[in-house]
Amino acid sequence: MEKTTIELENAAQTLKLLGDKTRLTIMGLVKGGECCVCEFVEVLQMSQPSISQHLRKLRDAGLVKEQRKGQWIFYSLNSSHPTYPIIQQVLEQIPDQKEKLRALEEAGLRIQCD
Template structure:
């Protein structure tokens, strides 16, 4: 398998974005599938505008993708982004964030965007 070299500026931008605890948590949450803003609000205990600001930065950098379903936007990890191998390695080194989504589900708060 041929190793792809990532431009230093691009790598630095990705690492800078993931240097923020909130954005790193968001990436961890969507590593297994998509989430809606309302789910991030519940898990992170932050206001919707704050969460949207973090998501905008991740989206503008191309690290996350948006999928509109009706009036709701769901976010997922962009596995086609050139820095995805870096993101994968970081995710392997941090606690699994999926437990937070499972706790939301058990509380009946998962995907309340209807």
């Protein structure tokens, strides 16, 4: 099996984006599925414009995909991105973020954008 190499520039760009705690947390949250902006706002306790700015950087770099459902946009991990193997490795090394989503669910705050 031939190992594909990731271009240095792509790797550096991805690692730079993941070097931000907020963006790394967002990536950890979408690792297990899709999330809406309102969920990021609740989990990260940040303003919606601030979250949107982080998401825009991740989306513009192609690290996350977005899907519109009605008036809401849901984000998920882009597993077809060339640097996905790096992202996967990084996400395996950080604490699982599912607990934060579970806490939201228990508080009745998960997907309040339906």
